[in-house]
Amino acid sequence: MISTVWYQYSHTDVIVRRWLEPRPERDEPHGFSPDGTEIASVFLAQRPETDLGVALCKRHGVPVFETIEAALTLGSGELAVDGVLLIGEHGDYPTNDSFQKLYPRKEFFDEIIRVFEKFEKVVPVFCDKHFTWNSSWATEMWETIQNKQIPWLAGSSTSLVGFRHKKSGRVVSPTGVEIVEGVCTFYVGPETYGFHSLEVAQSALENRPGGEAGISAITALVGEDVYSALEKNVIPTDLVDAVLAAEGKTRENLRENLENAVIEAEYSPFNPVAFLVEHSDGVNIWHLCFQGHVENFGASFRMENGDIFAGIADCGDESNFYAHFATLCGQIQKLILREKSNVPPERTYLTTLAIEQCCQALKTPGVRRKTPNLEIKYP
Numbered sequence: 001m002i003s004t005v006w007y008q009y010s011h012t013d014v015i016v017r018r019w020l021e022p023r024p025e026r027d028e029p030h031g032f033s034p035d036g037t038e039i040a041s042v043f044l045a046q047r048p049e050t051d052l053g054v055a056l057c058k059r060h061g062v063p064v065f066e067t068i069e070a071a072l073t074l075g076s077g078e079l080a081v082d083g084v085l086l087i088g089e090h091g092d093y094p095t096n097d098s099f100q101k102l103y104p105r106k107e108f109f110d111e112i113i114r115v116f117e118k119f120e121k122v123v124p125v126f127c128d129k130h131f132t133w134n135s136s137w138a139t140e141m142w143e144t145i146q147n148k149q150i151p152w153l154a155g156s157s158t159s160l161v162g163f164r165h166k167k168s169g170r171v172v173s174p175t176g177v178e179i180v181e182g183v184c185t186f187y188v189g190p191e192t193y194g195f196h197s198l199e200v201a202q203s204a205l206e207n208r209p210g211g212e213a214g215i216s217a218i219t220a221l222v223g224e225d226v227y228s229a230l231e232k233n234v235i236p237t238d239l240v241d242a243v244l245a246a247e248g249k250t251r252e253n254l255r256e257n258l259e260n261a262v263i264e265a266e267y268s269p270f271n272p273v274a275f276l277v278e279h280s281d282g283v284n285i286w287h288l289c290f291q292g293h294v295e296n297f298g299a300s301f302r303m304e305n306g307d308i309f310a311g312i313a314d315c316g317d318e319s320n321f322y323a324h325f326a327t328l329c330g331q332i333q334k335l336i337l338r339e340k341s342n343v344p345p346e347r348t349y350l351t352t353l354a355i356e357q358c359c360q361a362l363k364t365p366g367v368r369r370k371t372p373n374l375e376i377k378y379p
Contacts, residue, residue, distance in 0.1 A: 005046040005091035006053030014325040020060045031330030043071035068111040079119040083336035087128040098359040106132040124151035130352035138352045153341040155348035156199035157328035163311025166248040175207045178304035182285040183239040185298040189267030197287045198351040213280040214375035220361035222270040242310035243300035261292025346378035
């Protein structure tokens, strides 16, 4: 396991500790049992005072190495693991002027590839969240994955769990139906959770007839322009109301809650934020950051027949150690054992490129930006 940092409830913690300290009663209902795999080694780039990783690994007999190559070879002089977890999330890293956290996922990936090349062997790789913050680097990674035929899984845990509705209970993602337009909601920051919103949308959109054909343009709105777009129904308010209702909320007190929200300056000074993502087949999806008003990732879609589907991603919370990560761990396990991902890798290549374009669009709010490099079709 290759990680930036390991503290309580970090992504490394809620993923890797499920292997070290399994709780079947908690995780098996969500698709994960560690049987058949184990954590062989760990590399931690940072070890702050809050570090849990070193002590946990010592307790469970897992070696912690000082280099990525040593972690992948176990000091044996050959590639000695059957899969790699690349978890480049959290830790002390700078943020650029597009409000993107500069996590070293690409740098970690390059080190992993050097080991693969040195020993002329590849194994499956899981990359937590998007490939990297830089689209040109992401394309380099994608080409390497394709050329070396690396079994690959990346992306958001929130896109794997389906949808539920607070009033009507669990619902499933739209499948095989024509989606006309949609609204998704998220919170915390344009890149950090906006990426999750893109992935939640794609988990439904890629199932529409013809699959995904790519993204043709992205527009960002901030502050008063978002409220204005809502008042003028530029952002379809019936879809906004539907996705908020799925969380048990309405638009009442929206402005008050957003104005009173505590915003982490490193993520974004803007609240609300809206991204209009125009898909190449004419389907438009609004992604709305309502920090302080929503607490879940939601989606509502208008179907060709006029019906509206709405739900929130069926994630867990602290009480069940964030159960959606158990679902993710189940997918990681399948990747390693079967050397094939159940999740289309094109999904996260597309969302990786898209989230960078969304963040770039924040520099010129209201300007429609064409995105020819996002014309990525996948079934």
